[in-house]
Every structure is written in C-alpha cells, then in structure tokens.
Amino acid sequence: MADTFIDCRINGKKVFSGKNAFYIYETFGFPIELTCEMAAEKGIHVFTEKPPVISWDEWERLQKAGEKVRIGVCVQNRYNPNNEKAMAILASGEMGSVKGARACVFWDRGKYYYASGDWRGKWATEGGGALINQSVHTLDLLLLFLGKPDIVSCHMANRRLQGIIEVEDTVEAYLQSGEKRGIFFATNAYAGNAPVMIEIVTEKGTLHLEDDWLDIKKEGKTEHLTFEMPTPMGKGYWGSGHFACIQDYYRCMEQGIPFRNDLQGVKTTVETMLTMYEQGRKTI
Numbered sequence: 001m002a003d004t005f006i007d008c009r010i011n012g013k014k015v016f017s018g019k020n021a022f023y024i025y026e027t028f029g030f031p032i033e034l035t036c037e038m039a040a041e042k043g044i045h046v047f048t049e050k051p052p053v054i055s056w057d058e059w060e061r062l063q064k065a066g067e068k069v070r071i072g073v074c075v076q077n078r079y080n081p082n083n084e085k086a087m088a089i090l091a092s093g094e095m096g097s098v099k100g101a102r103a104c105v106f107w108d109r110g111k112y113y114y115a116s117g118d119w120r121g122k123w124a125t126e127g128g129g130a131l132i133n134q135s136v137h138t139l140d141l142l143l144l145f146l147g148k149p150d151i152v153s154c155h156m157a158n159r160r161l162q163g164i165i166e167v168e169d170t171v172e173a174y175l176q177s178g179e180k181r182g183i184f185f186a187t188n189a190y191a192g193n194a195p196v197m198i199e200i201v202t203e204k205g206t207l208h209l210e211d212d213w214l215d216i217k218k219e220g221k222t223e224h225l226t227f228e229m230p231t232p233m234g235k236g237y238w239g240s241g242h243f244a245c246i247q248d249y250y251r252c253m254e255q256g257i258p259f260r261n262d263l264q265g266v267k268t269t270v271e272t273m274l275t276m277y278e279q280g281r282k283t284i
Helices: 018-025 032-042 056-065 081-092 111-115 130-146 242-255 267-283
Strands: 008-010 013-016 046-048 071-073 098-106 151-157 170-177 180-187 197-202 205-210 213-218 221-226
Touching (some): 032 046, 056 267, 081 130, 081 213, 130 170, 130 180, 170 267
Parallel strands (some): 046 071
Antiparallel strands (some): 098 197, 197 205, 205 213, 213 221
C-alpha cells in the first residue's frame, strides 16, 4: 500500500512524502490542535480548514504548535475579487476613513442538515452553530474592514430548532474598534439561502458587497462593478476562493515569505469568535 503514495512536491522538490501527506489528510475529524502538534513533532507544515479551533484551550495549543511549523487557515473569501477590490479601495484612501460596517447572513439549515452528521449541532463536537460553521467567513471579512474590536457585545438564540440542536441558529453582535462601529447578524432559520451582504460606511461614501458585485457610492453617484468569480471547489455557498487561497499558501511556503492567513493573520477573527461564544452561550 505504501508504494502507491505520491510524494508532495513544489517545483519538483519533495516537500514531504505522500505517505505522511495521506496520514495528515486522514486526520479529518481529529482535533486540529492535536493534528498540528503531531505535525509539529515531524516538522510538517499544516494547512487547515476553518474553524481552526472551537475553544480557548485549543487555540492556545494550536499557537504553541505554530511556533514550530507554519500553520495556514483556509479563509478563502478574502480572495474573492470583489472583496479584494474593496480592500484596495479602502487602502488607497480615496473613500476616506472607515466609520463602520455591517454584515448579514440569512441561510437555511434545518433538521435534516443537522441529522446528516453526528457532530453537527453539538457544543462538544461542532463548537457552535450559525456563527462557527456558516458565517465565520463573513465575520472574518467584517473584521478585515473594521479591525480588532475593543468592544464585543453578542447575543445568541435557537429560534427554530429547539430540541433538535444544542447550539445557536441565530447570532447578532455589536463590534466596536476605536470609533468604528460594526453590526453583525447571521441566522440559519431563514426560508432560503440569500446572498451574504456586507456594507462599509466611510467618510466619503459607502461600499456594498454581494455575490460577485461591488457598489461604490460616492458624491451622489453609484458605480456598479461585477467580477468574474472562479468556479467553486464544491458547493456554491462554500465560496470560490479555495484554489487561490491554497495556491497562495504554497507560494508563500516556497518563497519563505509570510502567509496572510497564518495564525497571526486570523487571530482577530478567532479570538472575536471565541469571545462572542463566551457571551452568546449564556443567552441561549
């Protein structure tokens, strides 16, 4: 069996054996912090799906493993062309400083979805619901626009699936970073899967993002930009930035340069999410 493994290579250079790659891949469902600790012992770098952790203890252990090897996290929506364009516009200063932002997720996840896996809908195995699973990518983008929040005020509820799941199907939060104010709302209790919406208010106008487009509103005029999105790797609602994110990780590994989605790069998102759960679990 071992002879059938194909070595993992970058530009023809062996990175690690196919056998090791297989064993690391096969840790799916295994605690990620333990997976990374095992990889760190072997000097094997790790690229992991979100969420990288479901508790503060796991986060501490993961960061310690990250001191020995490079750990990247798949926050693929950062690579969506409209999101990257919005970040570039804000970085240019042409819209002035950010005053605040809001983000909304209205999706549908019912009892059959949660029955499809024993781990779903449980605090011990999923770590949460609508936030950690369906909308953490949206929270990640919101925080890229706002920055690390000084104030986090969160409420969670199980509106629709009481008696079916332990976790939240609805979450709302107020996030303040300096003078910038953010509003976050996500629910799995809607009747369908609506496009995710993000709006950024600046000194000189607003940026509005949905699907594959971006509206730039400034001086009473609206410029509507649409973007060609890459073909999604899997279900459409997973997003279309996976290939770019994974490719960027290997490029950074090969060139020995920082990866923007390493543990430091996702620190604000992970710690804000965990803080939201500290508060929100008390309200369910």
